[in-house]
Structures are given as C-alpha cells and as structure tokens.
Amino acid sequence: MKTILFILWLSFLSVPFMGLKGGLWLLSGIVLAYCIFLIIKKSSNLLKEFRLPEIPYNLKILYALIFVILLVLPFVLKDYYLDVIILAGIYIILALGLNVVIGFSGLLNLGFAAFYAIGAYSFALLTTNAGLGFWTSLSSTLFITALSGFILAFPALRLRGDYLAIVTLGFGEIARLTLNNWDSLTRGPNGISGIPSPFVFGFELSSLSHYYYLVFIFVLIAVFIVRRVYHSRIGRAWLALRDDEMAAEAMGIDTTKYKFLAFSFGAFWAGLAGTLFASKMRFVSPESFTFMESVFVACMVILGGLGSIPGVIVGSLILVVLPEVLREFQLYRMLALGIGIILMMVFRPLGLIRSKG
C-alpha cells in the first residue's frame, strides 16, 4: 500500500514537468518495474541465494590503485570533466568542515556558506588589494575564517538544535548581504575579479591540471587531518557532546571549549575551500554564497552519512558530479535531487556510508 502511494505521488510530482502523458508513462513504467521485481522476489529464492562471486582483494592495493588513477586523471580527461572534479574536490573540503560541526559535534549549522564566502573574499582581497602572495594570503585567510567561526560560536553556546540552525542561517545571510552591499570593499554584486594565479615555489599554476593537483593535495591533507582529529581526544569530546551534552559535562569535558573548537575547526576548512575556489575561478561574487549553497553542502554531509568521512566524500562527489551528468535534463535536476534524498531517507536513513561511532 505504501509503495503504491509512493509511486502515485512520485508520478504526480512529475506531472508539472513532463505533462500528463509523461506522468502516466512514468507511472506505468514504475508499476511495471515494481511488478517484475515482485514476481522475481516471489517466484524464487534465487535472488536471496544469489551472491556476487567474491573477488579477493587487498584494501591497500585498492587504495593504491585509486590513488594512481587519480594521479593520471588530468592526462586522460577532457578539461570539462577535470573542471567538475576540481569543483568536487573543493566541495569535499567544504563538506568535511561542515561534517566536523554537524556530524561530529551535533551543532546544526545552516550558514556554512558564510565561512566559505569569508574565505573566498579574504583571499581575493588579500591577493588583489593587498597584493600578497598565495601562501601568505592562504594562511591569513585560514586564520580569518577560523576566527569568524570562533565568533559565531558565541551565540551557539547558548543555543541548541533548531534555534542554533536559525541563528547560523541568519549569520549566513548577514555575510552574504554584507558582501553584496559593502561596495567600497567588496565591489558589491560585481564581485572581485583578477585574482592572480598562485605561484608555488616559483612555479605558476596556470592550467587546470595544475589546479587539479593542488586541490588533490589539499583534499588529502584535509582528509588526513580531519581523520586524525576525529580519532583523538578532541574527536571523542565532540562525539560525547553530540550524544549528550550534560553527560559530557559530567565526564569532565569542557563543553564550551569544544564548541568553540568545533566551530573554528569547521570554519578553517571552509576557509581553505573558499581560497581554492577563489583562486581557481579568479573571480568571486556574492552569488556563489547563497543560502542554497549552505543547504547543498549540508545535503552532501547528510546524504553521505553524518559523521562519516568516506560518506562525506562520496556525498560531495555524487552531488557535484550528478547535476553535471544530468545537465541535459536541466529542469528535472532539482527534482531528481529531491527524490534522491527522499529515497535515501527511506532506505538508508543514516546516509550512504554510515559512521561507526
């Protein structure tokens, strides 16, 4: 019964996009597929007993293989695909940062794009206006974003759950509107252009494949550090904070300190992602940091699995790559995304790759 309602509803949703005829086609298609599925399921236990032949593989070799494939990608892929993958890498860093706040510490943050924006704008201003080099700007940007995370943590200390979500949402909007209206500094909606390409040890990173490697290295660093912190005392304290704040306090955890730390640490990675974004695009404008962006990153974290690092990586890849693949079906992209998340909630409520903790 549930299934039938679900199918009907799905088809109904698609009516405005595909017309009545299309909706009916979709309906009959899904019903047919479902019937076939039922027949197979009922008629034999074959499906249950069927196992994929087990391929003996070594996890280390697998990782090495993936690593090598990732290394040679720029030589194989067209620029367009490379571009998408670089973007995915930037989003992985961003989502890892948000994962620290939402996934590890359980502090719902819906204004994460603000830190992303602060990172991108700081970098843009430092390189264009102040004329600083890549590394100096990068480190100052990281400092600035971590500091902004620290500042947002002040109201967060008193709030929890939904209320915190609203405050962070407000913070995100404040950041975006400030960027939009502070003409003298940020040049308003026109954005900042002409961000110079970075020099790494005297070597100019100009082509896409250079950026690919730069982002690749930073993603590796981010994954490594976030993983280490997750398994450290700090990570444990965050988990305790997420599970039961009062009990955490009774265990002798300084909850105030770890909330500040979670926000700053999360913002730090958003700053890195913002830097890479600004540096790659050579241009930043407030348009890139809307509320939708925050939601998008939150979707990555939730889709992949709250608190799970591999999950977040997979989630970001799916949400960046899929819309690009589905570019031909422009109109239905958001629909597909919505359906995807609903399906996930039904079948894998803890995310694609759930966290162990």
Next chain:
Amino acid sequence: MLLLKDIYTFYGHIEAIKGIDIYVNKGEIVCLIGSNGAGKSTALMTISGVLKSKTGSITFEGEEIHRMLPHRIVAKGISQVPEGRRIFPKLTVRENLEMGAYTKSSKLRVKSEKLKRQYDKVYEMFPVLKEREKQMGGTLSGGEQQMLAIGRALMSKPKLLLLDEPSLGLAPIFVGKIFKTIKELNAKGLTILLVEQNARAALKLAHRGYVMESGRIVKEGEGKKLLHAPDIKRAYLGE
C-alpha cells in the same frame, strides 16, 4: 572531605535550595532522601558545578570548589552518575568508559597500562560490560546502562562519587545488585554521596542521612536511626 555551607541555588527566580549545610566524611556513604522536588538533585548538581549557588561555600578536601567550572571539579576527583544514567547511546560500551577517563587520559596515554587496569577493574565489577564491550550503549538494558554509568564514573578514579537516583526505573533484581555494588565500592574506600527516592534501601546502606523537604534539610542523623525515626517512617517509608 566535602563541606557545603549555606547553599542557595536558584532556577531563574525559583529558589530550589534554601540554605543547606551538608558534610561528608572520608569513607562514608551519605544519603540524601526526600520527595520529588525537594531539591536533592539540585544539591548534587550544585556540588558538581553545573548549577551555581548564590551564596555560601563548597569545599572539597579543604579547597574551595564553589566557583569552579564542572570539568575542573571532575578533575579534582568528584565524579557524578547523573540521574537517568545518561550514557552516550551512540558510542560503544568501551568508548563510554573511555569518556569516563577523559580528565585522566590527557596525562595518561589512551593505551597506557594504568588506563587498561582501570578498564579491567570496571569489567571485573560488571562482567556483563565486558561481554557487551563493542555494543552501542543505547542497546543495553536499563540495568546494564546503570552499571555502565557507574563504571564510567569510576574510570576517572574519583575520591568522591555522586550518585543520583541509581535505582530509578530498574527491575528489583537490578536494584539489589546496584546497592550491593555501592556497598562494595564503599568497602574499597570510596566515599559516596547518594541521592535516592528508595529511602528504605538507601538508609539501610548509608552511614548518615539527610532528609530534604522543599529545599531545606529537615532532619539529619545516622542512617539506622533515621530508619527507625517515627516521623520518617510515616512520611517516607510508608509505615
């Protein structure tokens, strides 16, 4: 060992504790009994630093801990088993215990021998926890969760253990076991401050007891004496 003097604790404008004095000697079991809303749990939370008293002082081993933050107080050697157990449901039993040793593990390495001995002690006391080591805390039964909560509090090697309603919502067989454990812990030299609704069991166990009523202490004395005092019998023991 612990001395509370002239404590007034408020929730906003509501005065939950109206001036109490409590002392706990080393090696004692002291229990705090009283009906719902008498301020027993509030008193414990004031000691552990979650709530602050407007006036008065709390000294622990001669040191003023009244204005200290909760995590500093835990580090001083006062460990709390909160009301309703409050274990971490999504961490495993082992990880729950690990959190208990949080204040210690900054000095000790997580995998150090000392910490391992501490785990073994807890597992020895509650063998069922060893069995369920890798299970999520939330999947344990109520009694097992209470054991875990006590075990977790012991991980920091406290000098004083604050127990808030350890028998709450447990099957009678577990209640007996928990009280037996408390007695054993005390025999090993741990000082215990116990808050209980189960007045009879608590008073039997305790060396001394305090009776609280709407934020004040109305009676204090040896556990056995309170157990036989006629007004206590009538009010709390149902005789």
